[in-house]
Amino acid sequence: MGLPPELPGAGAADVTTRQVWWFATVAATGWGLWLIAFGQSNFSWVFGVTALAIPHIIGAPEPDILTGPVPPEIAAHFASRSLGTGLAAWAILGASCSYFWNKGA
Numbered sequence: 001m002g003l004p005p006e007l008p009g010a011g012a013a014d015v016t017t018r019q020v021w022w023f024a025t026v027a028a029t030g031w032g033l034w035l036i037a038f039g040q041s042n043f044s045w046v047f048g049v050t051a052l053a054i055p056h057i058i059g060a061p062e063p064d065i066l067t068g069p070v071p072p073e074i075a076a077h078f079a080s081r082s083l084g085t086g087l088a089a090w091a092i093l094g095a096s097c098s099y100f101w102n103k104g105a
Contacts, residue, residue: 003060005082007075011068013061025055 003022006012028051035048066072 004079007070007078009068010070010075011063011066013063017061021055021058021060028052028055 003018003025012018032048032051035044035051039045039048
């Protein structure tokens with residue numbers, strides 16, 4: 001959610017900085033979830049939640065100037081529909097997994 005999909009041709013931040021932010025977010029999320037799942041104290045749980053939140057508080061890199069031939073309204077529609085489609089796909093996948101997991105037990 002921190003780095004929404006971008007319409008081809010729309011202005012965006014440098015690819016390298018976006019990839020660094022994305023990989024750092026993946027690493028922080030993995031570390032945070034590991035601390036929450038396997039931590040032995042409340043202190044590790046707090047660190048885990050903090051690790052999950054920090055990349056989103058910092059935020060993804062944004063372009064200095066929004067340029068491009070694509071109107072912002074179309075780019076916003078594209079991003080919202082892409083995120084909505086992803087949400088629906090993950091919800092269906094989760095519901096299907098829980099159904100078949102419980103059916104197998």
